[in-house]
Amino acid sequence: MKTIQNITLFLLLLILNSCSNTYYNRSTFKFPSPVDTRNKKIEFQLKKQYDIGTIHADNMFDGARMNDFKRIDNDKYEVLVKPENTPINNSAWYAFRIWSDSISKVVIKIRYVNGTHRYSPKYSFDRKKWTVIDPNIIDNAEDGSYITFPLTLTKNIMWIAAQEIINSGDVKIWIDSLKGSPRVSEVMSIGKSTLGRDIPFFRIGKGKSKGKNIIVLMSRQHPPETTGFIALKSFIDELLIKNTLSEKFFNTFDIWVFPLLNPDGVDLGHWRHNANGVDLNRDWAYYRQKEIDIITNFIVDKAKVNKNKVLLGLDFHSTQKDIYYAYNNSFHTKLRLFTKYWIESIDRLVYPFSTIYSPEPLSKPYSKTWFYMQFKGESLTYEVGDNTPKGIINHKAKVAAVTMMDLLVKK
Ligand SMILES: [Zn+2]
Incomplete structure (x- = not known):
């Protein structure tokens, strides 16, 4: 009797253990430098x-x-x-x-x-x-x-x-213009922001998502950072061009795009935060803000349904200069050292418009760290300089897309 009980317990533990696989269940994470992302009061400007x-x-x-x-x-x-x-x-x-x-x-x-x-x-x-x-x-x-x-x-x-104005209406027009592309599908809103604006999504891929490796692209957590958004657009333009490399790449990869993560902040003309006065790129641990709660659940659930591996997250931002924030070598991701080789290839091809490569240890709940914590994925914050000329932004982003596909199809 005792043995049967033990076997039952063993089987139960085995089942529980397989259910607690956190890969497809969104987890919360503790960070060395946690950030308080509870709601704060904001001041609305008088519209007149x-x-x-x-x-x-x-x-x-x-x-x-x-x-x-x-x-x-x-x-x-x-x-x-x-x-x-x-x-x-x-x-x-x-x-x-x-x-x-x-x-x-x-x-x-x-x-x-x-x-x-x-x-x-x-x-x-x-x-x-x-x-x-x-x-x-x-x-x-x-x-x-x-x-x-x-x-x-x-x-x-x-x-x-301060920069070219690109509001939620402009993003919508751009997404609508992509609908004719044979590689663009699943154009939708994944949910509503704090003030009820759509959080847009679309997929770039061919055939079914099932079993594909996933790369996530995102932008505009920080409203003024339009040069980062412009880079995202050029990066996507390159992915939509049909050629031997991209055809091969999309046989095994799917790209999920979230181009406007903070639509309230963008339309309200915010400097940094969402409608709850919070920096969304510090909330990727406890998901206290609706926008981050929605996107993280969406990614985890979608990956679970299609049995996807989420390999890479790219978050497009702007700052004073062109810089890539990545993990340092202590992170054993599923694409270990990919970003290092990738950035070296980009830099060789866009010379002399070099970009600083800045690998970091784990610190705060950024989107970048979430892809590692949740999926052991590789990730990169793709920062574009405030004053980087548009021609260089576009050229670098296109080179980045080509070299990314090239390295990943060879892997
Ligand atoms: Zn930013």
């Missing part, structure tokens, strides 16, 4: 049009950030810019429209509260073609608290922004 004599300015569009607009001298106007809450990373985003009833020469002062100047101003009349305002005409405060520059206004509405 300001009319001062013949001069008009507004923030009535998605992605705008202008907390106040006033005349401070004869022809001098101040745009006040504040973050959504503090403490916050210094990514002082601003975006507004300005025009005049008649041709007017004015001076614009952009003044920052709780942050300092980071992004050189750009202007556009159609939100498609953007021009950097000549740095020689910009006066920078020594302490970074403001900039001033002269501007000629006309009846034509002019957008002025």
Whole structure:
């Protein structure tokens, strides 16, 4: 009797053990430097049009950030810019429209509260073609608290922004434009953000997902980081080109794309956080924020259904310079040393536009570390410089896509 009981217990333990395989069950993780990602209060900007004599300015569009607009001298106007809450990373985003009833020469002062100047101003009349305002005409405060520059206004509405404005509507238009591609499928919203905006997803692949190796691409956890998003787009453009290499690659690989992880932050013109005032790229351990809860569950569940191996996560961001944040060699991932060889190949081909490779130990709950903790996957934060010219961003991203496919089909 005792033996039967023991055998039953053994079998039960065996079953329990196989069920507790964490690969397809999302786990929570402890980090050496944990981050408090519980909700914090944010300040919403007042959405309005300001009319001062013949001069008009507004923030009535998605992605705008202008907390106040006033005349401070004869022809001098101040745009006040504040973050959504503090403490916050210094990514002082601003975006507004300005025009005049008649041709007017004015001076614009952009003044920052709780942050300092980071992004050189750009202007556009159609939100498609953007021009950097000549740095020689910009006066920078020594302490970074403001900039001033002269501007000629006309009846034509002019957008002025920290970076090219790419809001949730623009991302939707881009995704819709990809729907005709034979490799793009499963275009959908995986759920709603804190304020009810769609979190878009699509798959790049051929045939069925079943058993394929998965690469996850994502972007815009941090709203102002549009150069990273531009790199993601070029990376995808390359993946959609049909040739011998990509045909072979998609025989065994599937790409899952989450191009807009923080749609609230993007449309609210945030510097960094989501609508709960939290940096989403610090929440990949306890999933306290809806956006991260949704994407992590989606990836784990989808991989479970299709018996996929999640091998690589690429998160596109922007910072002061082109840099790749990766794991150091102490991580025994399922694609060990892949990113090292990959980055070396990219760098050889894009010379002299080199990128810094920065392998790190485990520290905070970034998306990058989640792919290792959950799947023993390899991962990379693909950072693009704020001022890296578009031609170089696109060239590097395309080279990155080709070399990634090339290395992975040889493996
Ligand atoms: Zn970032």
